[in-house]
Amino acid sequence: MNATAPQATKVPDTRGLAGQTVGDTAICEVNQTQLVYRGYEIADLAAHASFDEVAYLLLVGHKPSATEIAEFKREQGGLRAIPASVRDAVVRVVKESPSAHPMCILRTGISLLSHLDAECESNDPAAELRKSKRLLAQIPTIIGVCQAAREGRAPVEPDATLSHAANLLWCITGKKPDELTARVMDVSLVLYAEHDFNASTFAARVIASTETDLHSAICGAIGALKGPLHGGANEMAMEMLKDIDADCAGGAMSVETWMKRAFAEKRKLMGFGHRVYKNGDHRAPILRAWGLKLAANLGPSGQKWFDLGDSVQAIMLRDKAIHPNVDFPCGITYFCMGIPVPQYTPIFVASRITGWCAHAMEQHANNRIIRPLATYSGPAVQGWRV
Ligand SMILES: CC(C)(COP(=O)(O)OP(=O)(O)OC[C@H]1O[C@@H](n2cnc3c(N)ncnc32)[C@H](O)[C@@H]1OP(=O)(O)O)[C@@H](O)C(=O)NCCC(=O)NCCS
Missing domain, CATH: 1.10.580.10 (Citrate Synthase, domain 1)
Incomplete structure (x- = not known):
């Protein structure tokens, strides 16, 4: 290999405006x-x-x-x-x-x-x-x-x-x-x-x-x-945990096996990942700590969901290096409150x-209409009448 050959640089994936700043805010x-x-x-x-x-x-x-x-x-x-x-x-x-x-x-x-x-x-x-x-x-x-x-x-x-x-x-x-x-x-x-x-x-x-x-x-x-992919994730995170709980009931499957299957199927795990926070969502541990207080009041029926969440979270971090976002502890916390999903x-x-x-x-x-440009990727101009 030629030691002086330039390294191939990964082109950033800017779909979904990833990494792009599109305006100012003081909020x-x-x-x-x-x-x-x-x-x-x-x-x-x-x-x-x-x-x-x-x-x-x-x-x-x-x-x-x-x-x-x-x-x-x-x-x-x-x-x-x-x-x-x-x-x-x-x-x-x-x-x-x-x-x-x-x-x-x-x-x-x-x-x-x-x-x-x-x-x-x-x-x-x-x-x-x-x-x-x-x-x-x-x-x-x-x-x-x-x-x-x-x-x-x-x-x-x-x-x-x-x-x-x-x-x-x-x-x-x-x-x-x-x-x-x-x-x-x-x-x-x-x-x-x-x-x-x-x-x-x-x-x-x-x-x-x-x-x-x-x-x-x-x-x-x-x-x-x-x-x-946005706010609906707090509901989907709890539904996912309920699915894992049902599929693993009575030792029918381990959480590890459930997760491996989800990875093999390239499924998105709800309540994980974030466009901005790559080392963890600042809000998630704050809500988790409060949710655990509620779960403690409920006893084993509440703690069970945080324990299951911890198992999922540990596998996600170990195998994918992806952290939970705030919707993950939120789903479990609202569930512990008895609120319908x-x-x-x-x-x-x-x-x-x-x-x-x-x-x-x-x-x-300070308004100006938001109207960005697009790069055209369709066919070249052609005549309508052949
Ligand atoms: C939040 C989310 C939409 C961010 O999307 P994004 O910025 O385009 O995602 P990233 O670029 O960080 O993804 C990088 C990689 O991690 C994977 N990934 C990200 N979140 C994942 C998740 N929750 N489960 C499994 N894989 C995930 C992506 O598929 C991608 O893999 P690839 O490189 O093999 O294609 C995405 O993480 C997601 O769909 N999460 C689940 C829904 C969710 O919880 N939404 C609430 C957000 S607060």
């Missing part, structure tokens, strides 16, 4: 070493801030004072009810189409809300902030109405006295959550709130950049988040609505 920084919301690091926020405070930080732009957060929470409590026509439509869709995914129903609910929002067509900054606050407050109510209809029971009225996280649990389950469950849900919402130009947020910014209305941008973002991604929406709205407002504040 969030995501990199290998940290995740920052408007200057505050995620572990700090998860330990010391409530989701309500993080929502204010993202939407309004600064850390709230004690007076500001008290007023924000009071205002949120008063905005939670949804119009009867929206509630009735959600119930009707669930009844007529029981297999409709709750993400699609939530998207429809928000689309219906837009028709009844007097400020729907206004992109004035103050109007956009008011609409963002209304969406934040009303999303848990829609999720709750949807879940109650799926179970064939009457929905509960949202509780204005509860935090966003506790009210969300109340709306979904119809039961007031204990302190630990509400805290763990709150932390999960803090972790999910924002993540710079992820697929759904970028979709929201593209839509907002046409100067259409905020609700349209949010409906598009929900469609993007639903996909299994199809509501995991809607819960993600109840948090990420803050990031989406902040980005839509940032886009509108």
